Amino acid sequence: MSALFTPWSxxxxxxxxxxxxxxxxxxxxxxxxxxDWHFIHLGNLSQSGAGLLILEATSVEPEGRISPEDLGLWSDENEAALADLIPRLRAWSPMPLGLQIAHAGRKASTYAPWKGGGQVSVDDGGWVPVAPSPLPFRNADVAPIALDAEGLARVKAGFVETAKRAMRVGFDMVEIHSAHGYLLHQFLSPLSNARTDEYGGSLENRMRFPLEVFEAVRAAVPEDKPIFVRVSATDWVEGGWEIEQCVAYTKELQKRGLDAIHVSSGGLSPAQQIPVTPGYQVSFAERIKAETGLPTLAVGLITDPTHAEEILTTGKADAIALARGILYDPRWPWHAAAKLGASVHAANQFLRCQPSGLRQLFK
Incomplete structure (x- = not known):
């Protein structure tokens, strides 16, 4: 049996x-x-045959959005929309659904990529971001406000409340975003955390707030529901967050009940130098898996099904995460199953499209 199409519990x-x-x-x-865009977008992906669909970074408070148009789950109105959306997706697809809960920190209040991606000023509907320290992401950005004790408590409570709302609307799991230069990653990296209190300085201190958030979310989510954490294994900047520290962080998360680690990289600094090649982040997932034993998700330019299969069969990771690649080819799992001699779920409405030579492709 193909490793890529083996069930995972x-x-x-x-x-x-x-x-x-x-x-x-x-x-x-x-x-x-x-x-409505979310119903169109997610409805399409829910028919892809993948094992799990995790919704986009969903902010725990208004100031935590990357852009003013980001998805959020801090209000009853936000919750009602997802409570309507999830059953409509499930009516047509058995695919499990997860939610990534997030806070953008100093990378908040930016325009959508097709609008340029720069910082949105307060006059134009933006806001002044918050962060561990008053260090902007780009030199031209407005300096963020350093979170004080009250702010830290508010953000942590926001993560907890959003996780509870996610459970109420019926998500099967949650993922805490601790990567790509967003708030929890900002606490971890010495490039963005210049605090002198118990949340800054040593690795133990820089990990403290992200671990407090995880503990609070784990306590708020039912015991039978898994929690993932997404990490950036390195900043790709000298003197920044790197794989040794990420392994240490993962071990602390593991002690607190983490179920799987989703291993990405970068995003914290415009100075990053990333050697982008197929599977360029897999070695990070492999090392974390080897040193912790935790289930890992590998992601990053994994586009060939045989490459994905090799990553799993050699024990480098336990699952393959697809992002832009599945936007480009929403039937990637179908094509992978055909190439690897496996089968995949497809809606009844699509069964007639099965190629004549692949009668066992669809379940």
């Missing part, structure tokens, strides 16, 4: 295969509330 959640659709921002919400 995490607590009460069982996936049909090891293909995970990673969170991808859509910049299409209205004051954090999901719109």
């Amino acid at each position: 995490l607590r009460s959640l069982t996936l049909d295969n090891r293909i995970v659709i990673a969170p991808m921002c859509q910049y299409s919400a209205n004051e954090g509330t999901a719109t």
